[in-house]
Amino acid sequence: MVIAQAKPIAKNISPESEASDGKVRVTLEEYRAIAETSEERYEYCNGEIIAMTGGSSAHSCIAVDITTFLNIAVRKTNFQIYNGDLRIWVPAFNHGTYADVLVINGEPEFNGDRTDEILNPLLIVEVLSPSTEGYDRGDKFRKYRSIPSFCEYLLVSQSEPYVEQYYQLDRQNNNQNNRDRWQLEICDRLDQAIHLQSLNLELPMSEIYRRIKF
Structure with a gap:
């Protein structure tokens, strides 16, 4: 996912939103108003907003094909x-x-009462982009791990057949000391399949990269 620091639509924010350090800070209410009306998408991080720019064709194809495969596989x-x-x-x-x-x-x-903000993701997939790879592996993953329901994470390269799979160990154990024990598995061949622990489902690498030419 590609993100970049940028100012939001001026009509949706107060004149005091731009701080002396050049960053744009808004209230949560202002952010939600921006998110509801803007053609662009923004992350919100404790008062600061970050504009999310569009990804590549490969990024889009991979995300769509993963979504399609999973949607069909779990329909029952x-x-x-x-x-x-x-x-x-x-x-x-x-x-x-x-x-x-x-x-x-x-x-x-x-x-x-929001219907656009979800609290209980189980599995999260991020298709990596050069500008976000460090963020997706680091700070974003750290924040995701604070969500009680979250137990599996896929980081998918768009430049080569390569997927990092992180899944929570001792998921059935509610001991807080065990919540941050995660296993890493790597798939780097098109003839492999990722066993999704949270879904008990095989996700073939060939389905992820079905439309990608390396």
Whole structure:
């Protein structure tokens, strides 16, 4: 997912929103007004907003094909698949963000009376871009891990057949000391398949990269 610091639409923010350091800071209410009316998408991070720019053709193809495959594969289960339009809310960090693909188990849990901010992602997929790779692996993953329902994470390269899979160990154990124990698995061949622990499902690498020519 590609992000870049940028100013929001001026009519939706107060004149005091731009701080002396040049960053744009808004209230949560102002951010939600921007998100509802702007053609661009923005992350919200504890009062600061970050504009999200468009991705590449490969990025889009990969995200769509993962979404399509998973949606068909789980259609007779309680799992639900969402694309990048639904905002993930991370209460511990007062942070609203977007993933390329997310899966929930059962009914969605929304943030208060919002229907555009979800609280209970199970599996999150991010298609890596050069500008966000460090963020997706680092600070964003750290924030995601504070969500109690979140237990599996895929980082998908768009430049080569390469997927990093992180899944939570001792998921059934509610001991808080075990919540941050994660296993890393790597798939780097088109003839491999990723066993999604949270869905008990095989995701073939060939489906992820079905339309990509390397």
